[in-house]
Amino acid sequence: MELDENGAAKAFSALGHDARLKIFRLLVRAGDDGLKVGEIAAHLSMPASTLAHHLSALVGAGLIEQERQGREIISRVDFRHSEALVTFLSDQCCAGVVRIANENVA
Amino acid sequence: MELDENGAAKAFSALGHDARLKIFRLLVRAGDDGLKVGEIAAHLSMPASTLAHHLSALVGAGLIEQERQGREIISRVDFRHSEALVTFLSDQCCAGVVRIANENVA
């Protein structure tokens, strides 16, 4: 998984909004199981249509995947994609700074 | 250096634009010496006023610092701030994924 400049800009843009960053963080915490759209809406007290727009932006940026299960739709973080974003940012921004690997294993 | 959700969203938003991401990457490559505004403009073929707007957004997000030197203004990356952004993203997004420390020393 590799991100080019345009893909990175799109991902940053998607995360560059308070509501979307909240959604993303919530889904990260949910892990590989993901969350139903309704569950996200309940957690964040957001109108369904507003949430759908934001989810669509996150999906478009490649950060989130969705899968239908009956009537419900599961959203989950694409960890490969978001890890690629970390790598992009890390390589781009912290030249000369050796980072310690992340120990926060969920 | 620690970033809260709002600060992170602001930084992501600043990087979530093609022109600004280019500016940021250019300044990263320039390292601690930074670049004069005119030099950035020359590299990116961008009108001065447009560039000033984007620089202002990056400064507002805390990613870039500026310092006047005579007539010229030096812009340089605030590496602490951008490292904090990497940490935020890494902690938030890659739960369970142990990253290898960045070996790309400039």
Place this chain on the structure above:
DNA sequence: TCACTATCTTTACAAAACTAGAAATATAGT
């Protein structure tokens, strides 16, 4: 099968924010 309900998305649209660049200003050398 046909209506009914549940879950989500799409469409439509007004309000707000962002973007780009020219023109005007500010600041500092010469």
Place this chain on the structure above:
DNA sequence: ACTATATTTCTAGTTTTGTAAAGATAGTGA
């Protein structure tokens, strides 16, 4: 004064944002 460098102001055009209303999709039960 004049020139060089950069920011601010202004304005037109575009994009984003939020939400209601309408539509799509999939179970449920008579």
